[in-house]
Amino acid sequence: MNNRFKARISFFAYIALLFTLDNYYSFMIFNLFLAFAALELSFLLPLFKSHKKRNMLVSFVFFIVFILLSPNVFYVVTDLIHLNFFSFDYMEGxxxxxxxxxxxxxxxxxxxxxxxxxxxxxxxxxLINTKWNKLILLVFMLLGGLGIYIGRFLRFHSIHLFTEPLSLLKQVLDSLNGNSLLFILWMSVLQFIVYWFFVDSKRNEA
Incomplete structure (x- = not known):
């Protein structure tokens, strides 16, 4: 079973679970849907890697949309904060x-x-044949950290990047400080750790 099929099976099975069985985390339906949408776009990336001038605009727009949606994937990790719905006091049984x-x-x-x-x-x-592939991945992770910060603390959704871009940009610039930059850095480092453990080709070949 390839990864694409696994992703689709797990997504639809999880959404079915949320819809049918009692739980406190119905918001995960929307959050995981956005993550799944970004993943599906990533499968289309090779189709939009065009070097023909007449296709450059379409390719550019697609890559921008993908980059804007991509932070939604790792954003779900921060939903762990919602475990505070419960006390988990094991001393009470x-x-x-x-x-x-x-x-x-x-x-x-x-x-x-x-x-x-x-x-x-x-x-x-x-990016396999791209000279600066590792640097591009690091920038991608930093942008992901920024996107997670925007979603978690400024409460903007991906759609606001298209409907309220100026308001979003202003609030982001106004909110940046030492603490917010630390949060963005930590989220970027977490992404890099996942990459290093599970994706880095040199490590996998060792």
Whole structure:
């Protein structure tokens, strides 16, 4: 079973679980849908790698849309903060409802991490003959960290990049400080760790 098929099966199975079984994390439907949309776009990247002048504009627009949507994949990892819905006080015994919801949320995060790994592999394949491929990946991760910050703290969604770009840009610039830059750096480092463990070709060949 290839990664593309695994991603689709896991996405639709997880969404079905959220729709049919009782849980506290219905917001994961939307968040994982956005992550899945970015992943599906990554599979189309080779089709839009064009060197013909008449196709350059279409390719440029597609890559911009992909870059704008891509932070949604790793953003799901930050949904772990919603474990605070429950106390998880093991001294009071086993509360099955708490651990069921733990299972639901962690499963969604694992699926998103799988999406991220597959997406990065698709990008790496696209850049395989590019001189600055590692630098481009690092910039991609930094942009991802910025996108996660915008979504988590400024509460902008991807659609706002098209409907309210000036308002978004102003709020981002106004909010940047030492703490926000640290958060962006940490999210970028986490992405790099996932890349280094699961994607880096030299490591996999060792």
């Amino acid at each position: 086993l509360h099955v409802n708490e651990w069921w919801n733990f299972f639901v949320l962690i499963s969604g995060v694992f699926i998103a991490l799988f999406f991220y790994i597959v997406m990065i592999k698709e990008i790496q394949l696209l």
